[in-house]
Amino acid sequence: MAKSAEIPIIDFASGRPEKEIAKELCEAAITYGFIYIRSGALDVGAVDRAFDISKHLFSTTDVEEKKRCSIQKNNRGWTGIRSETLDPKTQKAGDFKEAFNFGEFVDGKAQQPVPNSIADREGEISDIFDKFRALAVRILYLLGVGLEVNPPDFFSSTHLKENGSSGTTLRFLHYPSVDSAEETTDAIRAGAHTDYGSVTLLFRLKGQAGLQILTPSSTWAPVPVCPPTTESDPSPPVLVNIGDMLSYWTNGLLKSTTHRVAVPTGDGDAAASDVLEGEGFKGGRYSIALFCHPAGKTRLEPVPSEVVQRAGEKAGTVEATGTGEGKVLTADEHLATRLKASYIDLYKK
Numbered sequence: 001m002a003k004s005a006e007i008p009i010i011d012f013a014s015g016r017p018e019k020e021i022a023k024e025l026c027e028a029a030i031t032y033g034f035i036y037i038r039s040g041a042l043d044v045g046a047v048d049r050a051f052d053i054s055k056h057l058f059s060t061t062d063v064e065e066k067k068r069c070s071i072q073k074n075n076r077g078w079t080g081i082r083s084e085t086l087d088p089k090t091q092k093a094g095d096f097k098e099a100f101n102f103g104e105f106v107d108g109k110a111q112q113p114v115p116n117s118i119a120d121r122e123g124e125i126s127d128i129f130d131k132f133r134a135l136a137v138r139i140l141y142l143l144g145v146g147l148e149v150n151p152p153d154f155f156s157s158t159h160l161k162e163n164g165s166s167g168t169t170l171r172f173l174h175y176p177s178v179d180s181a182e183e184t185t186d187a188i189r190a191g192a193h194t195d196y197g198s199v200t201l202l203f204r205l206k207g208q209a210g211l212q213i214l215t216p217s218s219t220w221a222p223v224p225v226c227p228p229t230t231e232s233d234p235s236p237p238v239l240v241n242i243g244d245m246l247s248y249w250t251n252g253l254l255k256s257t258t259h260r261v262a263v264p265t266g267d268g269d270a271a272a273s274d275v276l277e278g279e280g281f282k283g284g285r286y287s288i289a290l291f292c293h294p295a296g297k298t299r300l301e302p303v304p305s306e307v308v309q310r311a312g313e314k315a316g317t318v319e320a321t322g323t324g325e326g327k328v329l330t331a332d333e334h335l336a337t338r339l340k341a342s343y344i345d346l347y348k349k
């Protein structure tokens, strides 16, 4: 069995000193780019409701109705099986998944078509979006504290709703069951990629593993849904990962780690001793992500942090824009470049 990824688990339980949590979080973000967060981080009910809505959406909405809500260049809406290709250089076929993206809500209302099947739950989805975003804002604040950014809310304040619209996206993902050889040959559920934004919160269900990260030795390591010590928690920890924008913004100090969702091989028998719990699960898989982005107009300028500056000097990359071209991008420009590369058909039109 491939060895599981070593990803630190950080306890967000109330009463722990903020500086201690911030330090652990930064160390994990610098070394691994992935972090599990457990305890008191989030209202468990909101996660359950989100999965309930997602399952209802994918299992009861007919294709015509999904098409009415098709993804647009604003990155909102439904994207069908094989229509997104996260690793266009390598993949022979698009990702074996479908997804529904919600952009930001205004006064509880979606700014995009919502499928009839879940129209009565629009306010609930907006509430879930806000709850997830509040956790992301807390994480971004703690990263500011840990990196000694001045002011410490440098990252988090740009993610507040009141500071302007952003590309932040709540995404419901559905990976259909893989049954036939045709479905498994050359197929991948989500191609190898790094996330585009600042941080991503990922929610998964017990027994539905499949996510893998690329280790520094270029091997794929599975990321368990419930890593050791969290097995009896009421719900799996939230998996947080650093996206390209935050890596770029910190001159590469925080890691944006490559990951993918592989198509399971083998017999999917979770009881077999060489299989991680839920690894090799061939049935329909659901996950939910909140991809966070700062307000679109935010210029991704050097972060006012001596920790980041010193790390850049040590690595010999003092220039803080990370491109080597010296041009400061806005958050919107950064996102547009990445979307164009992965939605090949949408941009052909």
Ligand SMILES: O=C(O)CCC(=O)C(=O)O
Pocket: 173, 190, 195, 202, 204, 210, 211, 259, 260, 261, 287, 288, 289
């Ligand atoms: O479904 C998962 O576990 C991960 C999905 C993912 O990495 C993504 O959508 O960016």
Ligand SMILES: [Fe+2]
Pocket: 193, 194, 195, 259
């Ligand atoms: Fe991802």
